[in-house]
Amino acid sequence: MTTYQTMSFHLETERLILRPWAESDAPAFCALLAERGKGTPEVERIRTAIAEFLATTENTGIALLPIQRREEGDFIGYCGLIIGRATLGEPEIAYELFQHAHGRGYATEAAGAVVTAAAATGRKRLWSTVGTWNTPSLRVLEKLGFERDRVSTEENGEVYWLTRSLP
Numbered sequence: 001m002t003t004y005q006t007m008s009f010h011l012e013t014e015r016l017i018l019r020p021w022a023e024s025d026a027p028a029f030c031a032l033l034a035e036r037g038k039g040t041p042e043v044e045r046i047r048t049a050i051a052e053f054l055a056t057t058e059n060t061g062i063a064l065l066p067i068q069r070r071e072e073g074d075f076i077g078y079c080g081l082i083i084g085r086a087t088l089g090e091p092e093i094a095y096e097l098f099q100h101a102h103g104r105g106y107a108t109e110a111a112g113a114v115v116t117a118a119a120a121t122g123r124k125r126l127w128s129t130v131g132t133w134n135t136p137s138l139r140v141l142e143k144l145g146f147e148r149d150r151v152s153t154e155e156n157g158e159v160y161w162l163t164r165s166l167p
Contacts, residue, residue: 002089004121006061007081011113018065018079018110020057021050025066028075032098061121062091067110076101079110081118085161086127091118093128095140107140115144119167126166132158 011018026046034040057063064080077097084092093114095107118126128146130137138160146162153159 002122004061004089004123007063007121008117009057009063009065011065011110011117012070013109013113015070016106016110016113017068017070018113019068020063021053021066023047023050025075026050029066029078032075032077032096035099060088062088062118064094065114067095067097067106069106076106077110079107079114081114081126084127085129089123090125090127091123093118093126093141095137102136107137108143111140111144115164115166124166126164128162128164129159130162131156132160138162 009020026043029050030041030043030046033046053064060083062081062083064078064082066075067077067079068075077095079095080093081091082094084094086092093111095111095114097107115126126146127149128141130141132151141162141164144164146164149161149163151158151160
């Protein structure tokens with residue numbers, strides 16, 4: 001069995017800081033999830049989810065990390081590695097940002113830092129799954145060198161599976 005290094009849980013870019021979750025992130029995370037248009041989750045439920053993220057990180061050595069802008073210090077979303085539809089050896093990269101943060105290169109910047117962190121763990125490949133309708137997210141992944149592998153149909157519609165070799 002291949003063993004991997006633990007992913008770095010503190011990543012910094014020119015404009016962003018990705019760091020471990022804190023309970024104090026719950027209200028902002030609720031607001032981000034509310035932008036999906038399916039109601040606002042209860043803060044208590046999100047605090048539980050944050051505790052689960054931290055436990056999963058402890059067990060897997062990979063993490064989904066909050067993104068904050070360096071200058072403003074505000075929470076603008078999350079980015080990181082998850083098992084998702086993939087495996088621990090070849091995890092998925094996932095990200096979501098507040099709509100007000102779209103179109104400024106933050107997703108590309110954060111995801112680029114996560115790809116570098118993933119390569120440092122010794123992994124050889126990453127996956128991503130994105131709704132075929134999500135053109136901005138597909139552009140981010142293509143900028144980072146992800147290539148389309150296949151399309152699957154799921155309950156919410158068609159999903160592209162993309163992959164990227166590391167490093």
